[in-house]
Amino acid sequence: MTLRVEFYGIARQRAGVARAEIDLPGENATLEAAFAELSEMFPGLRTECFAEGRLRSGFSANLGGERFVSDPATLLSAGDCLLILSADAGG
Numbered sequence: 001m002t003l004r005v006e007f008y009g010i011a012r013q014r015a016g017v018a019r020a021e022i023d024l025p026g027e028n029a030t031l032e033a034a035f036a037e038l039s040e041m042f043p044g045l046r047t048e049c050f051a052e053g054r055l056r057s058g059f060s061a062n063l064g065g066e067r068f069v070s071d072p073a074t075l076l077s078a079g080d081c082l083l084i085l086s087a088d089a090g091g
Contacts, residue, residue: 001023001024001025001026001027001028001029001076001077001078002021002022002023002024002078002079003021003022003023003024003029003034003076003078003080003081003082004019004020004021004079004080004081004082005019005020005021005022005034005038005081005082005083005084006018006019006081006082006083006084007019007020007083007084008083008084008085008086009085009086009087009088010048010049010058010059010086010088011045011048011049011059011084011085011086013044014042014044014045014048014049015038015042015044015045016042016044017042020038020041020042022034022037022038022041023037024037024076027077027078028075028076028077029075029076030072030073030074030075030076031061031069031071031072031073031074031076031082032053032054032072032073033076034076034082035050035053035054035055035072036053038050038084045084049084049086053072054070054072055070055084058086058087059084059085059086059087060084060085060086060087061082061083061084061085062082062083062085063076063080063081063082063083064080064081064083065081065083
């Protein structure tokens with residue numbers, strides 16, 4: 001499953017890109033799996049944004065600009081767009 005990810009604020013600075021696509025196994029993957037993949041792809045995010053399968057304080061995740069999510073078990077679907085925002089960017 002392919003997931004589109006957009007970064008805002010400090011998350012964008014640490015990733016070094018505005019957006020990325022990640023491949024996750026299965027039809028439905030979890031938010032935790034997405035964070036793990038992003039941590040591998042972008043080491044700057046690993047240390048700054050993520051801790052133990054969750055976002056650190058000061059960062060938020062949003063699905064498609066419609067709802068904020070924080071539970072690592074949140075299911076993601078193919079075609080979803082995950083936004084990673086820092087508090088300074090409105091997160």
